[in-house]
Amino acid sequence: MRRLIRELGSGGRTVLLSTHLLGEVQQICDRVGIINAGRMVAEHNVEELRREQELVVRAAPKDQAKTLLAGFGTVHQYDDTLRLQVDPRRAAEVNRTLVEAGVEVSELHTTERALEDIFFELTTELTTELSTGEEQSGAR
Template identity: 85%
Template sequence: MDALVEVSGLTKRYGDTLAVDGVDLTVLPGEVYGFLGPNGAGKTTTLRILTGLIAPTSGDVRVLGGKPGQAEVLGRTGSMIESPAFYPYLSGLDNLRLLAEYAGVARRRIDEVLELVDLADRAKDRFSTYSLGMKQRLGVAAALLKDPELVILDEPTNGLDPAGMRDMRRLIRELGTGGRTVLLSSHLLGEVQQICDRVGIINSGRMVAEHNVNELRGEQELVVRADPKDQAQAILSRFGTVHQYDDTLRVAVDSSRAAEVNSVLVGAGIAVSELHMTERALEDIFFELTTEEKADVG
């Protein structure tokens, strides 16, 4: 499968500051790719390079088979980089109208995207009167205007209230399931965990991990609190490798086998007081990776 975005050895230097340091990144067709990193890690700089706004110092960058910033590539890419920027004296509708003129998009598409982001009712109001959440939604509408193959969204849930964040997550998930490819930058790890297929984690300009979300989080484990513990451990070892954490036992099995494990333990006369699945949150992994990186740098 040909990657839609292929970045190799990407470096961007501003004077003495290395904003992006040898980043490799691959986004596959149809996936929702989460680009994670703390503030100042180099996420927005990388996305600006992908959209042709800034030139890399070195490295190879291919977007949709072409160079970033080429008319052909831009015509198939929708993006919202950093905060949504529009003309404050124009209405949301007029802002989209003029972007449609630039991009050569039919007028009816404007109504479609306004409906999609639930902004049709306020479309004729000036952009300067919009709340932060409405501005974000207009930014997403603008990104979708060209019905692009690749959507690049930089922190799209910034400033949204919980309901707005939920709606935005749903929208991004829908974009991903519609065959579109989404490259999503965020520092909201729960959000990324919920909607992304793969993630890349960047820290201090360097890519520290790029994996499938589930791979990154590791296998699911069944946590068992049982008595007597020795007998329980012996039985659990039939299902997989058993680890002991404090006074619980953990075995790597799929959640579909939890009932079977319980049944076998109870059948052997073992009292089971706790049994649940656990997995590492993306947040734990993120902090693990970014903290290690900082420690290495320091």
């Protein structure tokens, strides 16, 4: 099916694929549009979206590590790891900051961002902004 969909999309044709299986989208599609609450919140080339790398950090105590990492950029927590959106060339600096603060670093590596992670970041941010805006407008 993947091959068929890609073949149909070649030669200047557009194939619209609507699915919640973002791993499939990542393998099949060239461009992606993300819709949240009936609004298009992003439209990008899949490779460009995924090209952004992040640092994956496993450290203890996690709360202290998260606070320190926030000084470098946006931090997301996934289970027992922290994901930092920062230039991967700053990995040594990130590690040094954590270690000097007494945080035990057990894992530090770069990874490409999965389309699913990007989707959740975009839709969570928008949902939070919408609900905050609605609460503020209702309070007036």
